[in-house]
Amino acid sequence: MTSTISDKKIRLGIISALAEEQEGLIDVMQDAVTLTHGMREYTIGQLWNIDTVAVLSRIGKVAGAMTAAMLVEKFEVTHIIFTGVAGSADVAVRVGDVVVAEALVQHDMDASPLFPRFEVPLTGLTRLPSDLRLSDQLAGAARRFLENEPASVTLHRGTIGSGDQFINDSVRIATLKERLPDLLAVEMEGAAVAQVCFELNIPFAVIRTISDNANEDAATDFMHFVKTVASRYAFGILEEFCKAYVSSTVDNAEVLHNLS
Numbered sequence: 001m002t003s004t005i006s007d008k009k010i011r012l013g014i015i016s017a018l019a020e021e022q023e024g025l026i027d028v029m030q031d032a033v034t035l036t037h038g039m040r041e042y043t044i045g046q047l048w049n050i051d052t053v054a055v056l057s058r059i060g061k062v063a064g065a066m067t068a069a070m071l072v073e074k075f076e077v078t079h080i081i082f083t084g085v086a087g088s089a090d091v092a093v094r095v096g097d098v099v100v101a102e103a104l105v106q107h108d109m110d111a112s113p114l115f116p117r118f119e120v121p122l123t124g125l126t127r128l129p130s131d132l133r134l135s136d137q138l139a140g141a142a143r144r145f146l147e148n149e150p151a152s153v154t155l156h157r158g159t160i161g162s163g164d165q166f167i168n169d170s171v172r173i174a175t176l177k178e179r180l181p182d183l184l185a186v187e188m189e190g191a192a193v194a195q196v197c198f199e200l201n202i203p204f205a206v207i208r209t210i211s212d213n214a215n216e217d218a219a220t221d222f223m224h225f226v227k228t229v230a231s232r233y234a235f236g237i238l239e240e241f242c243k244a245y246v247s248s249t250v251d252n253a254e255v256l257h258n259l260s
Contacts, residue, residue, distance in 0.1 A: 009051075009078070010050060010051065010078050010079055011051045011052070011053065011075075011076060011077045011078050011079075012047070012050050012051065012052045012053070012077060012078075012079050012080075012081065012242075013052075013053050013054075013055070013068070013071035013072075013075070013077035013079065013080040013081070014047075014052060014053070014054045014055070014080075014081050014082075014083065014238065015055055015056075015057050015064065015067055015068065015071070015080060015081070015082045015083075015189075015193065016056055016057070016082070016083055016084045016234065017056065017057050017058060017059050017063070017064070017084050017188065017189055018056065018059070018084065018226060019056055020226045020227055020230060020231050021083060021084040021085060021226065021230050021231060021234055022054060022056060022083070022231070022234060023231035023234075023235070024231060024235045025047065025054055025234075025235060025238065026043050026054060028047070028048075029043060029045035029046065029047050029052065029054070030045055030046040030047075031045045031046055032044070032045035033045065037070060037074060038066065038070060040055055040056065040057070040058075040067060040070070041055065041056070042054075042055045042070075042071075042075055043055070044075070047238070047242055048239060048242035048243050048246065049242070049243075049246045050242045050245065050246060052242075053071060053075045053077055055067055055070075055071065057189060057193075059188055059189070060164050060188050060189065061106070061162060061163070061164055061188065061189060061191070061192035062164075062192070063189065064082070064162075064188075064189030064190070064192040064193045065192040065193065065195065065196050067193075068080060068192075068193040068196040068197060068202075068204075069196050069200070072196070072197075072200050072202055073200075077202070078202070078203075079131075079134060079202065079203045079204065080193065080197055080202055080203075080204040080205075081134070081138065081204070081205050081206075081207065081238070081241075082189065082190055082193050082204070082205075082206045082207070083206075083207050083208075083234045083237070083238065084187065084189070084208055084209075084230070084234070085187070085208060085209050085210070085211035085222065085225065085226055085230045086099065086160065086185035086186060086187040086208035086209070086210060086211065087167055087173070087185060087186045087187070087210070087211065087212045087213065087222075088184075088185060088210050088212070088213045089161065089173055089176065089177055089180075089183040089184055089185050089186050090177070090183065090184050090185075092154075092156075093154075093156055093184050093185060093210055094152075094154070094210065095210050095211065095212060095213065095225065096149075096150075096152070096153050096209070096210060096229065097153060097154045097155070097156060097209070097210045098142050098146065098153070098154075098155050098156070098207065098208070098209050098210070098233065098237075099155075099156045099157070099158065099160060099184050099185045099207070099208045099209075099210065100130075100135055100138055100139045100142060100155070100156070100157050100205065100206070100207050101130050101135070101157075101158070101159070101160040101190060101194075101205070101206040101207070101208070102129065102130060102135065102157050102158055102159065103127035103128060103129045103130065103158075103159050103160075104127065104128050104130065104159070104160050104161070104162060104190045104191035104194040104206060105118055105126055105127050105128070105159060105160075105161050105162070105180060105183075105191055106118065106120065106161070106162055106163060106191045106192070106195075107161035107162065107163045107176055107180065107183070107186065107191075108163035108164060108165060117179075118179075118180070120195060123195075123198070123199075125198075127159060128191060128194035128195055128198050130194065130204055130205050130206060131203035131204055131205060133203070134203050134204065134205040135157070135205040137205075137241060137244070137245060138205045138207055138237070138241055139155060139157060140240075140244065141237050141238070141240035141241035141244060142155050142207060142237045142240075143155055144240050144244075145233070145236045145237045145239075145240050156184055158182055158183075158184040159180065159182045159183050159184055160183075160184060160185045160186070160187065160190050160191070160206060160208060161176065161180060161183050161185070161186045161187075161191065162186070162187055162188060162189060162190045162191035162192060163186070163188065164188060165188070166188065166222075167186050168212075168215065169215070170215040173186070173213075173215065185208055185210060187208055190206040190208070193206070194206070207237065209225075209229065209230050209233045209234070211225035211226060211229075211230060212225065
């Protein structure tokens, strides 16, 4: 069975920073083969009938960027999804909610006065947009998965900020929110992956489950949430995404066959 996006064979790269954020995926991958490169293990196989490479990036923007670049250049992925957890940056975004990025910003980028604050130098961009079609499909998968979760859990779409800082300071998050009013969540890798994908012309999407409120209790909340909730959300949403995607491509193939 061939899986395609825009009539192009897909090889999906799935990145998470921590093992708990990807727990269970390797176990269900068919014909899995693991290769070690650059101190990372890349597992190649079929995930719900989609050709997939899954890898843990480790924490931080450089780690995320290197992993994304290797997925594209060495493992020839055509699309990338980053899944993991994040801290809330908005009062409407609560612990347990899910955020799909429409754009990502490096909230610790500041090359002023040479460039405007938050702008990635020489790109002209402050916010790096995710791929709309891939993000729509991922949001749809998240919505279906969350139908079986408590009614209080909400799916959000908007801006996610990334920086090489674990934010556990209510004053710091308030300052970021003042400077970036549309910010919904903060984490440590997504915008760096977005920059790599932008420069290499690779469609990407980022989905984050909110683990904490980026305040003084963040470290305690984060570890508890990652261990008890994050892996289940990531597994369930990706299962929904892959199965729905394969189903849609089969339906499209049947339509084309009937027209021929």
